[in-house]
Amino acid sequence: MNDSPSTQPPPPRTANKQKIRQRKIKATLEGFLYLFPSLLILTIFVYIPIVTSFQMSLTRVAPFGSKTIDVGIGNYTRLLADSDYLYTIKVTLIFTLIIVFAGVALAVFLAIALSYPLDHLSWFHRLLIFVPIVISSAVTGVLFRWIYHPVIGYLNYALLQFGIDGPNWLNSKEWALIAVAMAVIWRQLGFNVIIALAGVQNIDGTYYEAAKVDGANTWHRIRHITLPLLSPTLFFLFIINFINSLQVFGEINILTEGGPGGATTTMLYSIYYDAFVGTPFRGYASAQAYLLFVLILLISFVQFKWAGKKVHYQ
Amino acid sequence: MKKMFKLMILMLILALSLAACGGDTAKEPVEEAAVEEVAVEEVEEEAVEEVEEEATPEEAAPEEEAAPEEEAAPEEEEAMAEAVEIAFWHAMGGELGVVVDELVARYNDSQDAVHVTATYQGSYDDTYNALLAAFDTGTEPNITQNFDLASQTMFDTGRLVPAYELMAADGFDDSIFVPAVKDYYSDQDGMVAMAFNSSTPILYYNVDMFEELGLDAPSQDMTFSEFTALCDEIQAGGTEYCVTFGQVGWYFEQILANSGGLYFNNDNGRTARASEAVFNEGQGVEVFTFLSGLFADGYAPNLGKTWTDTDAAFHAEQAAMVFDSTSGALGMQEGGDFTVGTTYIPHSDSSDRNGVVIGGAALWLLDAEDDVINAAAWDFMKFMAQPDQQVTWHTGTGYFPVRTDIVDNAELEAFWEENPNFVTAINQLEDTHTTKEDGSVNYAVLGGQAGPFPAIRQFIVDAYSAVLDDGMTPQEALDAAAEKANQELSDYNAFFE
Amino acid sequence: MSLTIKTKPRIKKNDLLMHILLISIGLFVSFPIILAILTSFKLPSDVTNYPPTLLPEVWTVENYVTAWTSTPFWRFFANSIIQTGVIVFFQVLLSVMAAYAFSVLEFPGRDLFFYLIIGSLMVPFQLTFIPNFVRISQWGWANTYMGLTVPFLASAFGIFLLRQFFLTIPKELHDSAKIDGAGNWRFLWQILVPLSKGSISAFSIFAFLSAWSQYLWPLIITNDETMRTIQIAVRFFLFDQERGADWGAVMASAVIALLPTLALFLIAQRQLVKGIAMTGLKG
Structure with a gap:
């Protein structure tokens, strides 16, 4: 349009605008191309299933897939009236609380211990403590099943040396959930300690110097400097552990298969069980999945709200 | 623009590989697979080699279908076509799996027309679950080993080729099978599955320990009170536990049958589809009171739902006796440093000994909708039931031979001479009263049959925990289990109304 | 990368205590893995012995085979x-x-x-x-x-x-x-x-x-x-x-x-x- 640039002053605004627009389109297109593969995968395998799952939750399918019955919200109403399912929710809550609080507390303790400045061997200490991070949930299940073995288990044998008659770890309702949670805490320990340690190390040394000058002892320093300044890290750990604890499958599957009497059947395990074990009812399982999804969203929302106020960012 | 181009190519590859999935499901799988392979090839060469390897056997089957000219005359095929591929799933792990592999190899070597690939699917439950999932994925095998409980479901899939059809076509005489085995896997038309590995639970005991304690060998006809009396004597002698067994549904089912009790209504689901569980009445309560009482009263260690930990307790001489399957006889004998004896399982005080339900599993032929393939699968099933294979199978595992006409086999006789424990199971099954005194069918020992039986069995497992952890009475625990079972039954039956 | 504050000349005794503490925690944490490795080298017949032992009596790769x-x-x-x-x-x-x-x-x-x-x-x-x-x-x-x-x-x-x-x-x-x-x-x-x-x-x-x-x-x-x-x-x-x-x-x-x-x-x-x-x- 503007072929005489030198003599006449061009109407710069429109030309620029157009150029900008063109550039914008190009940039958008290019940006989108970079995103496209990830978006595609996530859409197909994360977002679409949100819808499919809901559709499935409204049906009842014969165990071998040949027949489907529409039940409307029947699966949901039955779920909420199902005392077994309410028990499952309770189990899940306890399980999550144990893993989140015991797991994070232990990790913070170990992180503080590991942050003690040593000249030698600190890589070795870390190695020993971090190492569970490379262990899968299936292998964790196997290792702990061996340790918890009711007849020849090392744990009860060790307790016996201290005169304690160890409990029946995996076969009593009282202990099974704790036993599984301990295995999970163990597997996640490496991860938690690494993050907690990074958090501890990130704290500005001058705070401690100042505290030292004020004559604060170790405990005071931990209580009044380390922990408050660690709160963003702690918050992160809480969230991650919360989400992970709802995803625990391998340990439950290998240690207890959800038993005894449903004592270790968490919401995820119940979904798996109803969808793939015994006489599978995928619709019922999908309804459970949906309830869990809503629950996770709600809790995460509350956590973030709460954290917005409480977490101490440096 | 070059970088944009590169990016777009990459995108295209990805889009292609995913576009294949976007298509509807009715598309031919082979075509899809081809597109995917091409797509991936450009990206990940290494992986593709593997994918192709994988794809070949899957594609082989349809190709076979495409050329069905040669009738089911295996001999002629030899030079002409490749062997018919048969997929065979089984639940035999460890040493049992080794024997299965040996038999399969023996079959593959014996002829060229059919090639069988055996796949171990884990426990019976795993195999059953995998099969149900496979109907969704279209990856079901030609032959599957499936346990007793799955019978009703197997019928209901509508994918079964009943064994009697093939037997009739082939002139196969099913009277060679042990009657209890034959009856268990029969409907009104004849045998629906091919008997393969049959087992029953027996009571193993530590002979050395019994001798030390000065106790007689346990009788073959023990009532519950005789059993607990024996337990008191054993534990008085200093052994920690009298007996050990896993809290699986099986022992309840078997001891219930032995006491003449029914599991389901409609004659255990044999004369009509089971619609209600009846194990919470009469004998069932007596049996479960006994079994859960063994744990509650300290006669048995609570090892939970396990098939395996009980062996360890028995071998470590923490328990003097153990309920287990006959199929474990070999491992049971070898595991400990003592002599192992065997006897029948007990029955309730208020009943006479009825006998046991055949356990273990059978081979089921799934319709490949192709006569050549079905015939090939049938050929393999027949092979597995032949005397030679049955002898190998029995002596290698402890599952008993399913045919009656091999008892004179010299190899077997010599084996039994050395391993009397293997005979106990056979006798226990032979001593089973398949008819009542009035001549009517004894449905108790035929075992229950219901679609959701695998799920219902789990409720019995939970009932143990309800008694031991929650302090319910056996009656309450069974009532709760029955209530859930009835729900499962009505859910399941709703599909067939 | 020492994170907390560098204190004065460190007292050796504290260091030693810390080493002992950390090593014992470390061994405790990694025990399941160590146990698995040791157990895997035992004779199959020794694996389920009671009372359990830590080290294999005879080292063998039989289980791996x-x-x-x-x-x-x-x-x-x-x-x-x-x-x-x-x-x-x-x-x-x-x-x-x-x-x-x-x-x-x-x-x-x-x-x-x-x-x-x-x-x-x-x-x-x-x-x-x-x-x-x-x-x-x-x-x-x-x-x-x-x-x-x-x-x-x-x-x-x-x-x-x-x-x-x-x-x-x-x-x-x-x-x-x-x-x-x-x-x-x-x-x-x-x-x-x-x-x-x-x-x-x-x-x-x-x-x-x-x-x-x-x-x-x-x-x-x-x-x-x-x-x-x-x-x-x-x-x-x-x-x-x-x-x-x-x-x-x-x-x-x-x-x-x-x-x-x-x-x-x-x-x-x-x-x-x-x-x-x-x-x-x-x-």
């Missing part, structure tokens, strides 16, 4: 390697690209997409695995490497992580590259990626660990023995119906299953720890 020969174990191992390799490769590639778009590129709707992708982190696996199982099955991808890998080729976490790192790269770098005539694609691969080696390798290790450890998905999507991954194989050793679990072989198979990740950890401990710490700090 059992594990390796009674099942197509090499195949399980190869499957795991392929599955893990494909997932890691694509997760890194796609994450780098998307992270680049979210950090350096500027275009309308960028934030929307970013939230869309990060939002997928909120959708739990619990919700998606049944529909995905059905979908993958319908595509005929059960028992294939496609079925094992494709649903995991993108990682919202990786995108987030790498974006955080890319954001720390000074903008001037991109500007000057632009002036030099380098387009985005070249800038990304020739300048940004080499600069981000640390983060990318950290994420790769992370992706490797989670892919290698997958359990639920391979359990449901494979039923053909030849397509099983090593994690599933371990389970099959344990749940051997009607036969006692062969604990020696179980332990041997568990050790084989944990060996690659353990080796990776020993070799790349630094990057691993750094990578994980990085994610934590920015969380």
